[in-house]
Amino acid sequence: MPSPPTALRHVNATRYVTPFREGGSLPGLVEADDLGMYVVKFTGAGQGPKVLVAEVVVGELGRALGLRVPELVSIELPAPIARYEADEEVQDLLNASGGLNLGIDYLPGAFGYDGSRPVPGPEAEAILWLDALTANIDRTWDNPNLLVWHRRPWLIDHGAALYFHHGWPSRAPNAQRFAAARFDADRHLLRAQAGDPASRHEEFAAVLDDSTLVRVVEMVPDAWLEPTEQLTDAEAVRAAYVEHLRARLDSPDAWLPGPAGGGSQ
Numbered sequence: 001m002p003s004p005p006t007a008l009r010h011v012n013a014t015r016y017v018t019p020f021r022e023g024g025s026l027p028g029l030v031e032a033d034d035l036g037m038y039v040v041k042f043t044g045a046g047q048g049p050k051v052l053v054a055e056v057v058v059g060e061l062g063r064a065l066g067l068r069v070p071e072l073v074s075i076e077l078p079a080p081i082a083r084y085e086a087d088e089e090v091q092d093l094l095n096a097s098g099g100l101n102l103g104i105d106y107l108p109g110a111f112g113y114d115g116s117r118p119v120p121g122p123e124a125e126a127i128l129w130l131d132a133l134t135a136n137i138d139r140t141w142d143n144p145n146l147l148v149w150h151r152r153p154w155l156i157d158h159g160a161a162l163y164f165h166h167g168w169p170s171r172a173p174n175a176q177r178f179a180a181a182r183f184d185a186d187r188h189l190l191r192a193q194a195g196d197p198a199s200r201h202e203e204f205a206a207v208l209d210d211s212t213l214v215r216v217v218e219m220v221p222d223a224w225l226e227p228t229e230q231l232t233d234a235e236a237v238r239a240a241y242v243e244h245l246r247a248r249l250d251s252p253d254a255w256l257p258g259p260a261g262g263g264s265q
């Protein structure tokens, strides 16, 4: 079996096709020089590169757990792409997004999960467990962020997870605080099917061992890892992500939701 990758595959954008206007961040559909089509999340969007870090870390943790996540790539936008864009809002976003952006393999014809073909229980448990681990509150009926493609569920949109990093510019990193933050699963899209995610903790935590955490965090391009006063370079920022995830994996009782129908704790 080939070893899992330690870096995102890289492509260059050749054409901006159209914006996706449903979410807030204005991702765009983009064609690239490998003839692929990607949903691109831009470094210049409102919340900056941290959202892209969360996308990579959570997406690749999901993949390591055997969940379906579209391939993630780093994608560079040549300047002329912005010049030919007529929409001013899009042009500003492209101009603010030089260097590396995140590409997500476009799944043509996929639609948002509507429950008509329920996710099987064991898979639902794994998805809820991943969301609880990474504090991803963005998988609800209002906002499923779960696509159905060729009848199978695919996970997208993990930019809201790992919220602790938004505090780093002003607060010292505190892995124990994150490790102790309870996850409220009441509004989770798959709460009803995910019988008892806690009963699977040992199994999933064994997959996310230290070398897997390090490998996944290594996949994030340096340019998105913004140094702070305490975390002075990309390596220090990477180590902080690993430390937060490790601390949380080691204290499941603090955050893992109980069985479906058994109340929120």
Ligand SMILES: Nc1ncnc2c1ncn2[C@@H]1O[C@H](COP(=O)(O)OP(=O)(O)O)[C@@H](O)[C@H]1O
Pocket: 020, 022, 023, 024, 025, 026, 027, 039, 070, 104, 105, 106, 107, 108, 110, 145, 147, 156, 157, 158, 159
């Ligand atoms: N890989 C993909 N293949 C097909 N459609 C996608 C893909 N990723 C996102 N989309 C579509 O684009 C929309 C916005 O993407 P999403 O990642 O949810 O960004 P936002 O942060 O704007 O909510 C999704 O609701 C979905 O309809």
Ligand SMILES: [Mg+2]
Pocket: 023, 143, 145, 157
């Ligand atoms: Mg979304």
